[in-house]
Amino acid sequence: MDNTVDARGLSCPQPVLISLAEMKKVGRGKMFVLVDTDTSKENVSRAAKSQDWNIEKIEVEDGGYRIYLKKD
Amino acid sequence: MATIKSFFAARWGIISVGGFIGVSAALLQKWGNPGNMGVCVACFERDIAGAIGLHQAAVVQYMRPEIIGFVLGSLVAAYMFKEFRPRAGSAPIVRFMLGVFAMVGALVFLGCPWRALLRLAGGDGNAILGIAGLATGIYIGTLFLKGGYNLGRTTKTYISVGWLLPLSMAGFLILMFIFPQIPDSDKNGVLFYSIKGPGAMHAPLVISLIIGLGVGFLAQRSRFCTMGAFRDLFLFRQLHLFSGLLALLVFAFVTNLVLGQFKPGFEGQPVAHTMHIWNFSGMLLAGLCFVLAGGCPGRQLFMAGEGDGDAAVFVIGMIVGAAVSHNFGLASSPKGIGPHGIAAVVIGLLVCMFIGFTMRQKNV
Numbered sequence: 001m002d003n004t005v006d007a008r009g010l011s012c013p014q015p016v017l018i019s020l021a022e023m024k025k026v027g028r029g030k031m032f033v034l035v036d037t038d039t040s041k042e043n044v045s046r047a048a049k050s051q052d053w054n055i056e057k058i059e060v061e062d063g064g065y066r067i068y069l070k071k072d
Numbered sequence: 073m074a075t076i077k078s079f080f081a082a083r084w085g086i087i088s089v090g091g092f093i094g095v096s097a098a099l100l101q102k103w104g105n106p107g108n109m110g111v112c113v114a115c116f117e118r119d120i121a122g123a124i125g126l127h128q129a130a131v132v133q134y135m136r137p138e139i140i141g142f143v144l145g146s147l148v149a150a151y152m153f154k155e156f157r158p159r160a161g162s163a164p165i166v167r168f169m170l171g172v173f174a175m176v177g178a179l180v181f182l183g184c185p186w187r188a189l190l191r192l193a194g195g196d197g198n199a200i201l202g203i204a205g206l207a208t209g210i211y212i213g214t215l216f217l218k219g220g221y222n223l224g225r226t227t228k229t230y231i232s233v234g235w236l237l238p239l240s241m242a243g244f245l246i247l248m249f250i251f252p253q254i255p256d257s258d259k260n261g262v263l264f265y266s267i268k269g270p271g272a273m274h275a276p277l278v279i280s281l282i283i284g285l286g287v288g289f290l291a292q293r294s295r296f297c298t299m300g301a302f303r304d305l306f307l308f309r310q311l312h313l314f315s316g317l318l319a320l321l322v323f324a325f326v327t328n329l330v331l332g333q334f335k336p337g338f339e340g341q342p343v344a345h346t347m348h349i350w351n352f353s354g355m356l357l358a359g360l361c362f363v364l365a366g367g368c369p370g371r372q373l374f375m376a377g378e379g380d381g382d383a384a385v386f387v388i389g390m391i392v393g394a395a396v397s398h399n400f401g402l403a404s405s406p407k408g409i410g411p412h413g414i415a416a417v418v419i420g421l422l423v424c425m426f427i428g429f430t431m432r433q434k435n436v
Contacts, residue, residue: 009225011162011366011382012300013307017217020308036228038155039295042081046312063157063228 003031007040008064015040016047023051028071030056036064077153080293083315089294090319096283097190097320098327100138103275107333107342108194110324111138111287112187113369114178114358115343117387118394118403119271120244123263126395129403130258131269135248137277139373140241141284146292146377147238148285153293158234159226160381166223166427167365167382171389172396173420174361174369179394179403180354180413181205182343184369185298185362188355189317191344193324195336201348205355210302212356213363216428217307221364223431226382234379237387248277270343292378297371299362343406350409350417357420364427 005022007015019033033048035041045055048069056068079085097110109115115132122133150156178184181202183191188206191199251261258267266272274280290296294316301313328334338346345351362368365386367375372390375383397403402416 009159009162009227011223011226012297013217013303013366014222016308036159037157038153042295046310047308050308050310 003029005031005033007044008034008036010040012039012043016043019044020047020051023048023053023069023071031069033067033069034061034064035067041065041067073153076293080290083312086294086296086312086316087319089290089296090316091323092290093186093287093296094190094193094320094323094325095327096287097186098193098324098331098333100275100280100283101333102331103279104273105275105280106270106273108191108196109183109187109270109343110190112183112190113139113142113373114175114184114390114394115182115187115270117175117369117390118179118398119266121391121394122271122398123265124244125262125264126391127398129398130271131266132271132398133258133264133266134271134274135244135263136274137245137248137281138284138287140245141281141286142288142291142370142373143238143241143377145285145288145290146374147288149289149292150378155292156231156234156379158229158231158379158381160229160233162226162382163223163431164382164385166431167386168389168392169423170361170365170427171372171386172393173423174358174365174386175390175393176397176402176416176420177354177357177359177361178369179397180409180417181351181358182345182404184358186320186368186370189298189321190324191341193321193334194328194341195334196341196344197336197338198341198344198346198348198351201351202355205352206359207302208352209356209359209361210299210363211306213360213428214303214306216364217303220432221428222433223364223366224433226380229381231379233381236381237376237384245281288374288377291370292374295371296374297368299359299368300371302359303363345404345406345408347404347408350404350413353417354404354413357417357424360421360424360428364424
């Protein structure tokens with residue numbers, strides 16, 4: 001399973017909107033979100049927690065971040 | 073550093089920033105800024121447009137150091153926390169036009185969202201109409217967002233792109249030192265200075281600049297945004313940014329009470345008019361523009377400080393919009409709306425509809 005949301009370069013609140021849509025689609029399991037600003041990283045993390053997704057880890061990637069999300 | 077970072081990303085971080093803005097705005101009024109206008113991004117950018125002669129409204133010309141401080145404070149914070157990210161290229165012409173009409177709307181009401189809150193905190197009942205209009209405009213904007221509205225992606229770019237607006241602001245500050253205000257003179261060198269009206273009312277330069285830098289620094293850290301406050305509430309039922317907005321209101325209100333600056337009523341409020349429909353509609357237009365452009369005027373300054381070239385274009389759009397508003401009789405005054413204010417609001421709403429309905433991407 002490799003559900004990746006590429007939210008790089010999108011302005012607020014697009015990263016959160018498309019991440020939430022993907023979370024809804026995936027339901028549970030694992031997914032990744034790529035963002036390029038700290039604001040988007042925080043916003044997506046906050047939105048994920050509100051949907052009971054766990055943030056497994058956040059890696060720096062290509063000047064931005066890859067957020068690993070998991071829901072059992 | 074990490075602790076500071078997580079503090080500002082959390083609820084108490086945003087509340088303390090909102091509180092800081094509320095208290096310092098009320099104090100800036102005490103120290104010389106116009107009534108219920110301790111800080112107003114729209115009004116102050118309008119004053120800057122006047123200071124460099126883009127419009128000739130003699131009562132609103134002053135190079136506001138607060139605005140300069142917001143951008144430079146944000147730049148410092150972005151560098152300190154390694155968040156400076158030069159980026160640009162997401163429909164700049166659209167952002168420019170949204171900036172122009174955001175300013176047109178804000179000047180029909182007479183204030184940005186920050187000033188709407190400060191006016192309410194000072195007892196100005198007309199602000200209720202403005203805030204209601206703002207919320208309505210933002211709500212309409214969220215419908216566009218749900219419908220797929222999107223201005224496209226930015227791309228990474230040269231560091232110098234991110235520096236251009238901060239450098240312009242630094243240049244404005246240098247101009248203030250080269251051509252300082254001369255008492256009872258309306259001009260020194262290339263800079264215009266109001267000798268009466270709101271433009272003549274200002275706190276000492278150094279105080280304004282320091283508070284501006286402080287607000288810019290803190291707001292960059294916390295992502296304080298008044299438009300985002302309503303937008304996230306409507307879209308996600310999320311209160312994070314809204315708690316910052318409420319803190320600004322409450323802290324400004326309490327400080328006004330302490331300083332004896334709270335004067336409730338509708339008539340005779342400072343730099344305000346009582347035409348309810350246009351207070352509402354002006355802010356509705358502004359709110360819609362803010363959503364479509366992704367940030368309130370303050371937030372656009374902070375994003376410009378952290379390298380966002382498109383936010384910088386929005387800022388320039390607002391400054392040009394202020395010049396247009398005053399040159400063509402679109403801006404309101406305490407007497408009421410300008411001769412062409414209504415036409416400008418209608419045109420602005422049509423432009424927003426055009427942008428909102430046509431700029432949609434299903435898969436970005």
